[in-house]
Amino acid sequence: MRHTSQSLDALRHEGDPPADAVIADLVGSGKVGEVNRILREFHGNDQPIPAGLPPAVHAFLKATDAPPEWADASRIANAHDFFVDDGMHVATVLCYGAMASCYAARVPSRVLDITHRLDQPHRRLAETCQFVVNMMAPDPFGSGGSFVPTIQKTRLIHAAVRHLVRSSPQWDEARDGVPICQEDLLGAMMIFSVHVIDGMRRLGITVTDQEAEDYYYVWRVAGAMLGIRPEIAPETLAEAREVNALLVERHLGSSPEGIELTRDLLAFYEEMIPGKAFDGIVPAMVRQVVGPEIADALQVPNPRFWTRFTTAGSRLMRRLERVEDDNRAARAVLDKAAHLLLTGSVRTLADGQRVTLDIPERLWQGWDATGAPLPRPGCPAAEPPGGTPPSP
Known part of the structure; x- marks a missing residue:
């Protein structure tokens, strides 16, 4: 499907009906917390669907437990081989670039601000790293993998955020459409595929055309399982670049929310580096x-010395790549470093705990679905007009 501004406008008003119906059922029955407790132990592709889930959740998990029929296992395996070879570089671009690229999209940044992820960059980074680690396993959709439950829970989280943000007095649906709409999901897929490939090349990493195509392909499969209608997703990387250019033209820009999100992200990374010298x-x-x-657009500072340093680092990276290609021992060392970087990032960002993907029950931005004020975590409940504190 070749997109135009008009076709993308239509996608702004479309969510993910199957997942949205599940969340509407859970919110109506008050069972979000119960479902979260059950799903926290649901990690592996081989696990049966847990007992005790509401029928709507059970039916959703059963209907979404396999990749689309058109998925090509050989191309998914090729993407894994690419990740084994260049996972360290993929991790670098994801950590330093993917989230910032998301923040440069004005409407998604507004969603993130409303959901109060502003002061939790570590959580989003941990979830992103864990998602990619599970996706780039040897057989992510098959036996022994963990990617299918990761996708299913992520899809329900998106639906819950959609439900909650649409209830916010801060959200203007006539202006911005449905939060985490089909266009937003498509844009996120571009960021985690096209932008990552481009970011690697900016760092001086050689990515062949076939590697790039296969890496994009596995994201297209994942996108279909995340609720993106397959017919709206570009089939080739060249088509994806065209769509990405149109999305950038439509949504890239400066916003108070994006700037603040980026500022907090930079501060978080700087806290992880000892001292001030670096x-x-x-x-x-x-x-x-x-x-x-x-x-x-995000007002990222431009320190001249370090900018020259990273530019020189790109040239060094090209030389290291040649060493890796020519030296089996060097390749083994760098591949191990890639694994440690990603898995270490997950453990560090999650304080050594398993990353849990929980369906949000409410937003921490001072209101609930009725507009009544809510307490921030760890704070006493605010008293709404009328004198009755909000129910949890």
């Missing part, structure tokens, strides 16, 4: 990965 390396890396247009 603080400039974080914004320099972000600028190198996302490019000047996105970096400037």
Whole structure:
């Protein structure tokens, strides 16, 4: 399908009906917390659907437990081989660029701000890293993998956020459409595929055309399982680049929410680096990965010394790649480093705990579905007009 501004406008008003129906049922029955407790132990593709789930959840998990029929196992395996070879670089671009690219999209940044993820960049980073680790397993959709439950729970989380944000007095649906709509999901797929490939090349990493096609392909399969209608997703990387350019033209820009999200992200990374001497390396890396247009829109600082340093680092990376290609031992070391970087990022960002993907029951932005004020976590309940505190 070749997209136009008109076709993308239509997608702004379309969510994910199967997942949205499940969340409407759970919210209506008050069973979100109960379902979260059960699904926290649901991790593997081989696990049977847990007992005790409401019928709507059970039916959803059963209907979404396999990749689409058109999925090509050989191309998915090729993407895994690419990740084994270049996972360290994929992880670098994801950590320094993917979230910033999301923040440069004005409407999705507003959703993130409303859902109060503003002060939790570590949680989003941990979830993103875990998602990619599970996706790039040897057989992500098959026996021994963990990707199918990850996708299913992520899809329900998106639906819950859609439900809650639409209830917010801060959300203007006539202006912005449905939160986490089909266009937003399509844009996220572009960021985690096209932008990652481009970011790797900016860092001096060689990505062959076939590697790029296969990496995009596995994201297209994942996108279908995340609720993106298959007919709206570009079939080839070239078509994806056309759609990405149109999405950038429509949505890339500066917003107070995006700037604040980026500022908190940079501060979080700088806190992970001991001392102050290397603080400039974080914004320099972000600028190198996302490019000047996105970096400037997000007001990412441009430390000249570290910018020159990262540029030189790109040239060094090309030389290291040649060493890796020519030296089996060097390849083994770098592949191990890739594994440690991603899995270590997940453990660090999640404070050593398993990353849990919970369906949100409410938003922490001072209101509930009726407009009544809510307490922030760890704070006493605010008293709404009328004197009755909100129910949890």
